[in-house]
Amino acid sequence: MRTEIDPADPDVNFYRMLTAVVVPRPIAWVSTVSTDGVPNLAPHSFYSVACARPPIVLFTSVGKKDTLRNVRETGEFVVNLASAPLIHEVNDSSARFSSAASEAEELGIAMEPSVKVTPRRVAASPVSIECRLHSTTELGDSTLVLGDVVLMTVADHVLVDGHPEYDLLDPLARLGKDEWALHAEVLAIPRPRRPEDIPPEHRR
Template structure:
């Protein structure tokens, strides 16, 4: 085993953690400036924080346009990043000036939200509307943004028996370096009861 010490200046922890913590779902975050400029940008440090209340979180690596907008307006959306929109997702990651809308440079369509003013991506099969719940800033300047989910929309074409189907959603993930992933092989396994687990004998 090769060992890596975060205190070693020769170790690039950003690249290392990105290469081993994977796959990472992508929050394609929509926000709006106080002047009305619409922003959409991908953030690959993204997960569910809580179910009651429903909270999702993403991390801003440093202070970027999305973080500034969310702090000022206290709301945002998350659109599902899927295989069909991979090129636009990548383009929307470019560090363009805040007065430039990624919707315009990607050709994406703005979708008005139900509960918040921030737009989502109309071409995406899922949109999650959030109001800012809290933020946590670390010493290095990275900020975790927690959003309370106030509305969710899912494309009817991606539902089977009223439930979102992962193959129809075709979500993307980020891997290390320039690599991206999709759902790949899907396996089915049910969670065992405590009794079943204790009688498996480790097999």
């Protein structure tokens, strides 16, 4: 048995249903600055990689938020990795602060200069991805934002043999409702390059 859920049903909050099943979702903790010089910091859980070469990341702004306005007007943003020790800062920065307010300043989140773009990065975040706007696409009530990656900075303490280590990054992920995923279990499984690489015991 299955329950059928129609997104066109006016009695269904399909956004809540969708975010409950498209899980876990990584978080783009995006820092921007307005043309008036006001910094903004906000989490966006519709986030992924759009292209490998050249490197392009994407996030979706649901509604017309300060982040979207700043990106469109300045053409720059930074994606800060949202790590587990920063869960309260990440969550609190989702509040609807005034456009004239800096979330980082209001919440006491330390920021530091980026290298190639104007928006500052979160000092305690282990990774920052500096971006210049590639393009935006309107999709219903949301806007898809694509950013060309111009630089990534990674804190030395999360690198093992020069590569970011998942356990040390300890990234947050959004689930449904008010739920978060913390300290995810990691399982390494070699990817088969050819059908012959699939172990016989995995075939049914």
